[in-house]
Amino acid sequence: MQRTKVLVIGSLNSDLVVQTPRVPDEGETIMATSFRRCFGGKGANQAVAAVRQGAQTIMAGRVGADSFGEEQVASLRREGIDTKYIVVDEEQVSGVASILIDARGNNRIMVVAGANGAVSPRDIEALVPVMAECSCVVIQLEIPLDAALAAIRKANAQGAKVILDPAPAQPLPLSIYPHITVITPNALEAELLAGVPVNDLVSAKEAAQILLDRGVLAVVITLGSQGVYGLTLAGEFHLPAYEVNVVDTVAAGDTFTGALAALIGSGRSLMYAAEYANAAAALAVTRRGAQLSIPTEDEVRQFLGR
Ligand code: ATP
Ligand code: RIB
DSSP: OOOOEEEEOOEEEEEEEEEOOSSOOTTOOOOOOEHHHHHHHHHHHHHHHHHHHHOEEEEEEESSSHHHHHHHHHHHHTTEEEEEEEEETTTSSOOOEEEEEEESSSSSEEEGGGGGGEEEEEHHHHTHHHHHTTTEEEEEEOOOHHHHHHHHHHHHHTTOOOEEEEOOOOOOOEEEEEEEEOOBBBBBHHHOOOOHSSSSSHHHHHHHHHHHTOSSSSEEEGGGGOOOEEEEEEEEEEEOOOOOOOSSOOOOHHHHHHHHHHHHHTTHHHHHHHHHHHHHHHHHHTTSGGGGOOOHHHHHHHHHHH
């Protein structure tokens, strides 16, 4: 039987978003423009991006036994995501992200892990039968590293394609790379992992080659307004970013990775999936919020058909 499901293992946060004309200096108080609470977390955002592109999607992670967690899980369920592998942790509060967005749409994010920080290799062990039914397993680094590494190894052993979004960036053991199918760092993450500065296509290629040599099958570096650079053993590609009106880039990377997973999970080629995800992420930056900004399949197809 052909596997098509996408399993996302990762964080769920409530985003506390302050829109401000500028970021205050140390010791300074300024009047901000607006506040709102939105559903976020890199894992949950990627699950929403996948389900909105038509993938049968399962989310696994932890929330606290509080209203933030309850509301987030209910919202994911309304999206059509299977939430039965989200553990309600009686000891922890739900994850929170404090987000500042300036007038140019740039963001600064501080995450309090809460229950996300309690995801353990034991939780991952319990997911092995689910991994065996999935075409794609998507992982980020907002859960403890030992759990993320266990998830990568187990998912690969179950024959699923493993997509790692190495965010927030942190060094990874060299032994993990051969278990990763596609790694999707942004420029800063690629720089930290590869150990070379990444600011243009030439340096992206250099970083990608270093990661490829470590045993990943495909490296796809997101370069913000410079688009996407991809490298596999079969060759390279660059997809320029779409020219859009940028209002808020929160979850642009998550939209990219989640959409990429949905398309790869349904059997599309890496190149086709990256082209599609580049369009989905371009739409996401034109809207405010994390999960609120993620487009549906119809919206992406309409955008691509313009
Ligand atoms: P974030 O942390 O803000 O969610 P990121 O840093 O993980 O994002 P980026 O490389 O900034 O990831 O952006 C991801 C993708 O979003 C880009 O590869 C591109 O497809 C799209 N994107 C981001 N910024 C722009 C932009 N200014 N114009 C068009 N598309 C953009
Ligand atoms: O990638 C964006 C996400 O990072 C936000 O939704 C926030 O919760 C942090 O996890």
